[in-house]
Amino acid sequence: MQIRQFLLTTLFILLASQSVSAHFQMLQVDQYMRAKGGQITLSMPFTHPSNGGPMMTMDEPLSLMMHHKDKKIDLTDLATEMEWQGVGSRSLAYQSKAKLRGLGDYIFALTPAPYLEESEEAYIQQFTKTVVNVGGLPTGWDRSLLLEAEIVPDQQPYGVYAGGLFSAVVMAKGRPKTGIEVEVEFLNHPVNAAKNGFEEEPFVEYPSENLNIQTVRTDENGRFFFGVPHEGYWGFAALGVGETTKYLGKDLSQDAVLWIQAHRLKKLR
Numbered sequence: 001m002q003i004r005q006f007l008l009t010t011l012f013i014l015l016a017s018q019s020v021s022a023h024f025q026m027l028q029v030d031q032y033m034r035a036k037g038g039q040i041t042l043s044m045p046f047t048h049p050s051n052g053g054p055m056m057t058m059d060e061p062l063s064l065m066m067h068h069k070d071k072k073i074d075l076t077d078l079a080t081e082m083e084w085q086g087v088g089s090r091s092l093a094y095q096s097k098a099k100l101r102g103l104g105d106y107i108f109a110l111t112p113a114p115y116l117e118e119s120e121e122a123y124i125q126q127f128t129k130t131v132v133n134v135g136g137l138p139t140g141w142d143r144s145l146l147l148e149a150e151i152v153p154d155q156q157p158y159g160v161y162a163g164g165l166f167s168a169v170v171m172a173k174g175r176p177k178t179g180i181e182v183e184v185e186f187l188n189h190p191v192n193a194a195k196n197g198f199e200e201e202p203f204v205e206y207p208s209e210n211l212n213i214q215t216v217r218t219d220e221n222g223r224f225f226f227g228v229p230h231e232g233y234w235g236f237a238a239l240g241v242g243e244t245t246k247y248l249g250k251d252l253s254q255d256a257v258l259w260i261q262a263h264r265l266k267k268l269r
Contacts, residue, residue: 022048022213023056023117024185024235025126025257027110030193032158032261037100037134041193042075044110045084045093049235050212052189052198053086058093059113066098067107069139075108085197087189095196104139106132109147114247122251126237130259133158146174149241149256151182154223157260162231169222170238170256176222180238184214184226187233203232231264 028043046058064075075096084093100106108130114123127149131141133156144152154167170177189198206212216224218238228234235257242254 022050022183022185023115023124023126024049024237025058025110025112025128026187026235027108027128027130027257027259028187028191028233029130029132030191032130032132033136034100034132034134037102039097039099040132042096042098042108042130043084043093043191043193043196044079044095044112045086045091046112046115047084047086048185049187049189049233050185050206051087052200052202054089055084055086055091055093056115057091059115061094061110061112063109063111064096065109065145067109067140067143067145068100068102069104082196085195087198087200090197093196100132100134103135103137104133105141106134107140107143107145108132109145111147114252116250120251122253123247124253124255125242125247126255126257127242128257128259131157144171144174147171147256148173148244149238149254150174151236151238151256151258153258153260157258160228160234160260160262162228162262162264164228164262165225166228166234166260166262167223167225168236168258170218170224170241171222172241172243176218177238177241178218178220178222180218180222180224180241182216182218182224182226183237183239184216185212185235185237186230187235188212204230228260228262231262234260234262236260 238256
């Protein structure tokens, strides 16, 4: 009986630790490559993208910025509350409208309020970036915003090929960070923007449930590499990057998150 209880307790701890480490702040818009500008809607649920949940309640964003060429536009006051329906759970999230004016790259940078992970008695704050391109003209996708925690891509994050190699540098205020653990997850449930949530049916089935998260580490130059196996949206979360490690008397992990879109080459003959 004692052995059985020990095994159950161990399993619970392992599942809980996996759940904690799989948190991803989203900053999602449909299609990162767009033929023309106009108004878009950015969705900001806080979730586990490989499983479409569980959902975590998001507090009001501290900052939401749009960078385009030499302009920086503050979208923070445009962020509004909404409820996001995940697979099996629902929680408070935020969304914002943005207007894309002109060709080039639009870098969206979200600074959320720290989230208290009660099972760990610690806070998580994920500085999140998504890059949207208009018209195929690259104008700054590889620039650092000098964030507290940041992932700067080596390739255009909106134009990655499925089956190709993606690499990026993890930084804290523009300085590369060595030996950082980077978690990778596939957005495995279609986003239904009209219904503010995920569809129930996933895109893919994992060989094993513990393979829904892939982990890589940064090298001596702060760079990591990942072979992207499937088309769609992929999230990269570099853990514990920022230099601030305490918040309200508890441990704080300042993570860097970057979202990319991978495309499949269509065979014509």
